[in-house]
Amino acid sequence: MKQISQINTPINREIVERKIEELEVPEIGNASIREIVQLVSSIEAVTGDRYVRMEMGVPGLPAAKVGVDAEIEALHNNVAAAYPRIDGIQPLKDETSRFVKLFMNIDVKPEGCIPTVGSMEGSYAAFLVCGGCRKERDTALFIDPGFPVQKQQLLVMGQKYETFDVFDYRGEKLRAKLDSYLSKGNINCIIYSNPNNPSWICFNDEELKIIGDLANQYDVVIIEDLAYFGMDFRQDLSQPGVPPYQATVARYTGNYILMISSSKVFSYAGQRIGMIVISDALYHRHFPYLEERLKVHGFGNAIVHRVLYSLTSGTSHSSQYALAAMFKAACDGTFNFIEQVKEYGEKAKIMKKLFVDNGFIIVYDTDLGQPVGDGFYFTIAYPGMTGPELLHKLLYYGISAISLGNTGSTKEGLRACVSHVKRDQFGDLETRLKQFNSDFAEI
Numbered sequence: 001m002k003q004i005s006q007i008n009t010p011i012n013r014e015i016v017e018r019k020i021e022e023l024e025v026p027e028i029g030n031a032s033i034r035e036i037v038q039l040v041s042s043i044e045a046v047t048g049d050r051y052v053r054m055e056m057g058v059p060g061l062p063a064a065k066v067g068v069d070a071e072i073e074a075l076h077n078n079v080a081a082a083y084p085r086i087d088g089i090q091p092l093k094d095e096t097s098r099f100v101k102l103f104m105n106i107d108v109k110p111e112g113c114i115p116t117v118g119s120m121e122g123s124y125a126a127f128l129v130c131g132g133c134r135k136e137r138d139t140a141l142f143i144d145p146g147f148p149v150q151k152q153q154l155l156v157m158g159q160k161y162e163t164f165d166v167f168d169y170r171g172e173k174l175r176a177k178l179d180s181y182l183s184k185g186n187i188n189c190i191i192y193s194n195p196n197n198p199s200w201i202c203f204n205d206e207e208l209k210i211i212g213d214l215a216n217q218y219d220v221v222i223i224e225d226l227a228y229f230g231m232d233f234r235q236d237l238s239q240p241g242v243p244p245y246q247a248t249v250a251r252y253t254g255n256y257i258l259m260i261s262s263s264k265v266f267s268y269a270g271q272r273i274g275m276i277v278i279s280d281a282l283y284h285r286h287f288p289y290l291e292e293r294l295k296v297h298g299f300g301n302a303i304v305h306r307v308l309y310s311l312t313s314g315t316s317h318s319s320q321y322a323l324a325a326m327f328k329a330a331c332d333g334t335f336n337f338i339e340q341v342k343e344y345g346e347k348a349k350i351m352k353k354l355f356v357d358n359g360f361i362i363v364y365d366t367d368l369g370q371p372v373g374d375g376f377y378f379t380i381a382y383p384g385m386t387g388p389e390l391l392h393k394l395l396y397y398g399i400s401a402i403s404l405g406n407t408g409s410t411k412e413g414l415r416a417c418v419s420h421v422k423r424d425q426f427g428d429l430e431t432r433l434k435q436f437n438s439d440f441a442e443i
């Protein structure tokens, strides 16, 4: 391995170091997503060099037209002048219930289908109410790696959480691991994303059944984050009412909240709308401690009439019409939303190969023996380097990502997001990775 000082790196190292210093973060390898965004933008501005930017998880495709058209029409119909229903406009509630039936094969009444200002508000509301149901149940459990902002939400609320990295606990091993937390009696909910941000692993039915069985046994709520709904491209999940369906814990327990974001599947992140789908059983559950504290009857009412009312008093009226139209078109079979986002998987396939051909390894590489799918994110490591060290060095090569340490992973490596990398950058990526590998490979 060469000393970095002897190498002529693609990006001027003095400038990179100066910008890192200006950022005033203790260790750049552990910086947050937003800090890396700021850093890379400032290096690009000074050097004029274009980075292969893989740090941000934002959609890179145009917003779904059917949504945009419906939203414009709704605005012309003067919906902006009226407060929306807090629990959602009826067409959206009905279409969501239909959507989960046709794409997940589960039955949920429209009543439990509630719009939120992005899934971010959905998880905030869910954590708040799950954490207030029983006094002794004061802790959320993350099946990590995961989306860091959800832990920040608990921090802001002053609620506790525990977490473990699922890497070594796939399949049947998950049962004993979850049991070791649940048997202590302090866990009120379990949260995970599927497909998973950052690793793109997908729990299979065996694992979802384990999670569902334990939710029944210990009476905990499962918050299933479907921000990347249908995007396990290894199967065709795009046909309404036709199996296979999006995998879900809802098949194994009635104790669930699903979160369906419009941000990635419909490229609708800017309008900040998602749905929480509360099972019929949970919606009507009564928890004496919650009722005493929030002066309200029932779990669903606590979410709608206490938490969402207090936070945002509903979700923007016009975006509700947009989402209703997108769900309707998907259900009618006139809009194949999964086809639209397959581009992410195709780019991931090419990019993963470029990394692997140049000495990198995929960290989370399998789902119980099956290679992990190609999608919005993948995880990479370089032998002999810690995640933070790798991130720091890649910045000299015009490549940016975030450290896996930020996501609750115990593995050394980085999360790479494909959405903002343009196909015309693959050549740059290849050249830079080749140089990186020749500069750092152990001989």
Ligand SMILES: Cc1ncc(COP(=O)(O)O)c(C=O)c1O
Residues within 6 Å of the ligand: 057, 117, 118, 119, 120, 121, 147, 193, 197, 225, 227, 261, 262, 263, 269, 273, 274
């Ligand atoms: C796993 C996961 N959950 C939730 C969100 C937030 O979704 P929204 O934009 O609907 O708030 C994201 C966004 O990146 C995500 O990756």
